[in-house]
Amino acid sequence: MKNYYTTLSEEILSIAKLEGDSTLLRRQLFYIRQAKLEKSLDTNDLRKAFWINIYNAFFHIISKNTEDRDAIFALKRIKIAHSLLSLNDIEHGILRKTKFKMGFGYITNPFYSDFIKTLAVKELDYRIHFALKSICLKNPTIDYYESEIINEQLQKITKKLIKSETHFDTNLKLITTSKFLFSYHRDFGGMSSVKELLQTTLEKDIKGYTLQFKNS
Template sequence: MYRLKRIKIARSIFSLNDIEHGILRKNKFKIGLGYVTNPFYSGFIKTLAVSKLDYRIHFALRATNLNPDPFDYFNCDEIESQLATVTTDFIKFETEFDHESKKMIVSQFLFTYLRDFGGIQSIKKMLKTIFKKDFKGYSLKFKPYNRIEKKHPIS
């Protein structure tokens, strides 16, 4: 479904993968943790690609697959607050803490796109901001995909 080219933009036909990985992820391979650029995207997709990657788009795309989205659509006037909401909701829902062994256990999804999120330190910083708590000395552990994630893959 994600590979099927069926979305027409300016006389070109794109797949959902073209849009997500080519345009929104700035020409990245679907695999490779976000570190590997795909040189095989067309010049048009490269032209349409965002100039700066915004990791929050992953949460917006993910939210539509995991649970009923709190928004019927994303509105240009409210996009910043909407992206903040889906990011916070996902992180709070998917994150567990083992305070005894000082571990933050997060979704495997964050590992899948590790570079897009800025790496381990940026993920820790995001958790600190969302939970408003200093996790100094905590390690990060990625849990395997749960049933919901396996049932509703993003791409």
């Protein structure tokens, strides 16, 4: 049986991508009781699916009327369970388990609201970075995330982005890849784990190569 709240997040995201009106569905989000939401999203997979979909949906909704890219992530325009959230709150507070935006993933932010702390994922999954960064892909391969198959979906989008965003210069022994792998490298387990992830995903021996990071 499908989870009501993850299904709601899927519907809002689907409408947002088509630039339709999701006002009535978003109103349901606002009037949810926090305790009910917490009880319903009682596994890490349910929480990841719900919050990734909500993040993606509101990125489309907010960016439609906001030209300042930094403001898109900082504006508190997401109304859930009588709480106001920003995209940054969802990414760093909920999906990164109350981490500071800065600090490479080493520092926990104690100043998040009780709502964010309560609804945050129970265990951080580095693959959420790829799910969030894939918003801007011209041909996204995943319409929305489903808790029943989210592990396979996250694996798929991680592999897709690493392959599309990573480039080799065999003469210079240089690998150029996405900057967020460096900016949040502690989320991945440290720089050695980032290199291992690249090597495993690309099925290429990168021993002796230097990593260089660029903005996507």
